[in-house]
Amino acid sequence: xxxxxxxxxxxxxxxxxxxxxxxxxxxxxxxxxxxxxxxxxxxxxxxxxxxxxxxxxxxxxxxxxxxxxxxxxxxxxxxxxxxxxxxxxxxxxxxxxxxxxxxxxxxxxxxxxxxxxxxxxxxxxxxxxxxxxxxxxxxxxxxxxxxxxxxxxxxxxxxxxxxxxxxxxxxxxxxxxxxxxxxxxxxxxxxxxxxxxxxxxxxxxxxxxxxxxxxxxxxxxxxxxxxxxxxxxxxxxxxxxxxxxxxxxxxxxxxxxxxxxxxxxxxxxxxxxxxxxxxxxxxxxxxxxxxxxxxxxxxxxxxxxxxxxxxxxxxxxxxxxxxxxxxxxxxxxxxxxxxxxxxxxxxxxxxxxxxxxxxxxxxxxxxxxxxxxxxxxxxxxxxxxxxxxxxxxxxxxxxxxxxxxxxxxxxxxxxxxxxxxxxxxxxxxxxxxxxxxxxxxxxxxxxxxxxxxxxxxxxxxxxxxxxxxxxxxxxxxxxxxxxxxxxxxxxxxxxxxx
Numbered sequence: 001x002x003x004x005x006x007x008x009x010x011x012x013x014x015x016x017x018x019x020x021x022x023x024x025x026x027x028x029x030x031x032x033x034x035x036x037x038x039x040x041x042x043x044x045x046x047x048x049x050x051x052x053x054x055x056x057x058x059x060x061x062x063x064x065x066x067x068x069x070x071x072x073x074x075x076x077x078x079x080x081x082x083x084x085x086x087x088x089x090x091x092x093x094x095x096x097x098x099x100x101x102x103x104x105x106x107x108x109x110x111x112x113x114x115x116x117x118x119x120x121x122x123x124x125x126x127x128x129x130x131x132x133x134x135x136x137x138x139x140x141x142x143x144x145x146x147x148x149x150x151x152x153x154x155x156x157x158x159x160x161x162x163x164x165x166x167x168x169x170x171x172x173x174x175x176x177x178x179x180x181x182x183x184x185x186x187x188x189x190x191x192x193x194x195x196x197x198x199x200x201x202x203x204x205x206x207x208x209x210x211x212x213x214x215x216x217x218x219x220x221x222x223x224x225x226x227x228x229x230x231x232x233x234x235x236x237x238x239x240x241x242x243x244x245x246x247x248x249x250x251x252x253x254x255x256x257x258x259x260x261x262x263x264x265x266x267x268x269x270x271x272x273x274x275x276x277x278x279x280x281x282x283x284x285x286x287x288x289x290x291x292x293x294x295x296x297x298x299x300x301x302x303x304x305x306x307x308x309x310x311x312x313x314x315x316x317x318x319x320x321x322x323x324x325x326x327x328x329x330x331x332x333x334x335x336x337x338x339x340x341x342x343x344x345x346x347x348x349x350x351x352x353x354x355x356x357x358x359x360x361x362x363x364x365x366x367x368x369x370x371x372x373x374x375x376x377x378x379x380x381x382x383x384x385x386x387x388x389x390x391x392x393x394x395x396x397x398x399x400x401x402x403x404x405x406x407x408x409x410x411x412x413x414x415x416x417x418x419x420x421x422x423x424x425x426x427x428x429x430x431x432x433x434x435x436x437x438x439x440x441x442x443x444x445x446x447x448x449x450x451x452x453x454x455x456x457x458x459x460x461x462x463x464x465x466x467x468x469x470x471x472x473x474x475x476x477x478x479x480x481x482x483x484x485x486x487x488x489x490x491x492x493x494x495x496x497x498x
Contacts, residue, residue: 033498034411034475037131038123041419041473041496046121051146052094060086062111062157063104066196067166069245070253075196078105079166084248085189085272086169093150093173099143103135110134113143114158114440115171116310117294117454120145122474125440127158130410130475130493134159150175151294152268152312154189163483164194164201164274172268173294180290182316183263189248190280190307190328190337192241192273194222201274201483204239208484211396229332231306231362232277232434233459236332238393238484239275244330244337251338251351261321261343266290268314271307274483277434277457278328279362280305282341283355285324287315289363295443295452296371303360306331308436310455310481311365322346325353368451375452376445376467381424385415387437387478389429389458389490396488398431398480404489405479414495415478417470425478427456427464434459435485439494440476444468455481470496 035041065079080086091097103111112134114126124145128134135141156168170187195201204222212223227236247255259265267287271278281287281304289300291314305313323346328337338351370376391398398404403413417423425444427437438455444466445452458464479491 031411032416034414035473035496035498037474042122045473046146049146049148050094051096051148052092054092054095055098056089056091056095057098058089059100059102060113061102061104062167064106065166067248069193069243070249073197073243073250075193077166077195078162080169084166084168086167088170088172088187089155090172090174091147092176094146094148096144096146100140101135101143102140103137105137108137110136111157111159111162111167113155115143115145115153115155116438117151117153117312118145118147118171119149119441119443119472120147122441122472122476125474125476127440127477129407130477147173149173149294151291152270152314153294154270154272154312156272161201161205161274161483161487164204166195168272170268170270180266180316181264182266184259185266185268186257188246188267188269188326188339190269190271190273190278191245192239192276192330193243193245194239194241197242198222205484205487208238209396209488211394213394224333227332229277231279231364232331233462235433235460236277237275238482241276241330244276244328244335246326246328246337246339249339251336254338254340256340256342258342259319261319264316264318266314266316268312269305269307270312271309273309275309276333277306277308277331278337279331279358280307280326280328281355281357282317282326283324283353283357284320284322285317285357287317289368290314290316292365292368292451293443293453293455295374297368297451298371300363300368302363303357304362306362306364308455308457308481310436310438311453319343323348325349325355327353327355327358329354329358365446365451365453365456369449370445370452375449376469378448379422381467382421383417384424384426387415387425387427389427389431389435389480391488391490392431393433398485398488398490400478400490400492405491410475410493411495414475414493416495416497418497419470419473421470423468423470425466427458427466429458429460429462432460435480435482435490437478438481439468439478441472441474442468442476
């Protein structure tokens with residue numbers, strides 16, 4: 001047990017040595033000792049994961065890039081290896097991912113990679129300063145972990161509002177005993193885009209931080225007013241985005257997926273956006289939902305899906321003959337992203353197309369049930385934590401339990417859990433906005449039989465109870481996956497007691 005105070009490490013500048021230097025486990029006074037992100041409990045859990053022994057090695061360079069979004073739209077942004085989305089990583093469950101991140105971002109910009117949805121070892125989670133030192137410009141950091149749960153995931157930075165740049169890519173962990181039968185896969189990545197077009201995410205955040213009470217509403221560049229959605233319980237979002245992308249393309253020049261009629265295709269849909277929920281439909285088709293956030297559900301057919309930031313859904317579709325728009329309606333924002341499916345002849349629709357399926361049955365997580373083989377065993381919760389979501393647009397003071405997250409002291413106000421216990425989190429949304437709440441390093445279950453997820457929408461002035469087994473020791477962020485709400489302070493540390 002390392003009893004060095006974490007803040008003393010940070011102030012001494014030792015963090016640059018990497019996660020090992022961040023192995024502080026106690027605060028001053030009578031605060032409980034916490035499991036170190038790189039301590040023996042974390043190592044023991046990783047060893048139990050076993051794995052195939054195979055290694056999947058990649059190199060990722062975060063650097064400025066001028067990306068082509070189609071339709072003559074080019075944007076200066078930051079990206080992995082010059083493209084957005086970044087190149088998909090695909091490996092088999094049980095394989096070890098070895099990913100070397102090189103930081104070539106400008107100035108003094110630090111960065112990291114968070115492997116969103118993966119239950120991995122804590123010191124590889126990519127959350128500075130809690131689990132590692134942020135990677136400094138000109139430096140590298142190698143992430144190494146066993147990816148033992150098949151599913152649809154993605155990766156992105158966890159520093160500032162870098163999520164709203166082009167630094168993201170899919171991560172697909174294949175099941176070597178895949179139970180689904182289908183002919184092909186199509187990975188669909190959704191994103192709301194501002195960077196290098198009307199401003200930067202840092203400029204967006206600087207404006208939002210003034211709040212509605214501190215700015216001339218006739219002079220706002222980025223703040224969105226009047227976005228309303230019944231599905232989201234009211235206010236749909238904060239930010240005006242000039243474009244909504246599907247696989248990095250604007251609606252006027254969409255990506256085209258080509259196949260043959262009658263073929264069954266698995267769509268892996270990822271919302272990598274920062275402030276936008278999407279209502280997704282494929283014109284002329286029903287979708288059968290098979291997974292959410294990587295975990296199987298009892299199959300349900302639907303016309304459309306509601307996908308919050310950080311959520312992923314897998315669906316099966318049997319392709320008809322023709323040309324069909326896949327539309328990602330920016331919920332409440334009166335605009336959309338577009339891709340096309342072409343299996344035969346026909347004219348492509350315009351960018352303004354709105355399939356009737358968008359107004360049909362819309363699947364939300366609350367209507368899904370976990371597949372029998374992944375549903376948590378019935379058990380009484382050993383501990384219940386009230387997670388009150390607080391704050392508002394007036395002062396842009398988003399927080400959890402009224403206390404904004406303190407990057408200088410990531411162990412402050414931690415939500416304490418013990419390994420081996422069943423934990424209940426009661427999300428109580430006291431705000432007038434919806435929040436997609438994401439827990440690192442775990443999946444939780446919605447209610448007694450709902451789907452297994454790592455990101456769940458909590459509607460305004462509503463409560464959502466979720467359950468998880470504390471089986472992955474360390475210190476894990478719990479936060480709103482609206483990039484700007486999280487950065488403003490709606491984040492906390494779910495920390496295992498030593």
